[in-house]
Amino acid sequence: MSLRVSPRLGAIPTYEPGLTTQEVLARYGLEAAIRLASNESPYPPLPEVEEVVRSGAAGLNRYPDAYARALRGALAERHGVDIDQVVVGNGSCELILLAGQAMLDPGTTVVHADPSFAIYPHLAVAAGADAVAVPLAEDGGHDLDAMAAAVDERTRLVVICNPNNPTGVYRSAVDVERFVDGLPDDLAVLVDEAYFDFVDEADAGRVMSLARRRVNLLVTRTFSKAHGLCALRVGYGVGSAAWVEAIGKVRQPFNTSALAQAAALESLRHRSAIAKRVEETVRERRRVEDALRDLGVPFTPSRANFILLDADSGGPGEAALHEELLRRGVIARRGAALGAPGTLRVTIGGPEENDAFLAALSQVTDQSMSKLT
């Protein structure tokens, strides 16, 4: 007997998780493997944050603050907005999904880039709406003109991922502002800035100041990347009170746990310690990019904490490169699972992890070069 589910579910692509470290160790008989597949931080949470989580365990018999007032208050202060302009979620992923629920209906559309973060097409399917996936520009960034042209009277939501996952390409604040200015004032725009911390450009974060004033804009960020708290699941959005109210209508009251709220609040207090870690990741990204150039491996220059390698041009191909890295204990993410076939996405780890990745890659490229000659 089969279960009678919504026919819409058929259109939802199944999420294909990569291999776990344990699976890789067992499959290849390895003692150690490094995980560079999920754009995680190589650093554990700050010791002060760990302490807050440990001591928070004693209060787990009580529900968390349904309005996350302390955390929202701190975020409001950080961004110079009122508390009613801040919403927190079970990861920024939840907020993105809730935005779909709040804005979309059958017969409407969400416009997003392709390839981009894999969750965006789900927004449309979940609401019985249509997704308009606009191919990226040649450089791997959003084609903002084409996205503007894809907006019509059916469009209820536009999503911009900046820097874009999986390419890592960043669009300047001026470009994003011009794009938003060209849209109808009442059309909801969500700018997903999950990787904004790693953008080493002077205008990084400036779109947030636009979100303070424009009724149609929500900027989402996360504690999963720079703050290294992805297992706790906490993200936030800053935008107009109207945006926050709309998401508030569809979110469940206790959507972030007490530990998540407390840990995020504590992590916010240690701005310079987090900034130091981010600086190291950016430094390492530059080092890895230089090494890739030396190895002759083509890639898309990134402003995030990952790099997309072109595995097909002159290389052994996506499947073979992935497999050969796994054999050497390096877990990367296959582009085919990210809508970018022919590529491999590699997260920037700590210096030793990056060394291990580069050593493995250089062995594989040597091998494939010798096969070619």
Ligand SMILES: Cc1ncc(COP(=O)(O)O)c(C=O)c1O
């Ligand atoms: C572009 C982008 N947005 C949002 C997220 C979601 O992050 P989280 O739900 O952990 O905040 C991710 C996670 O990898 C991402 O790549």
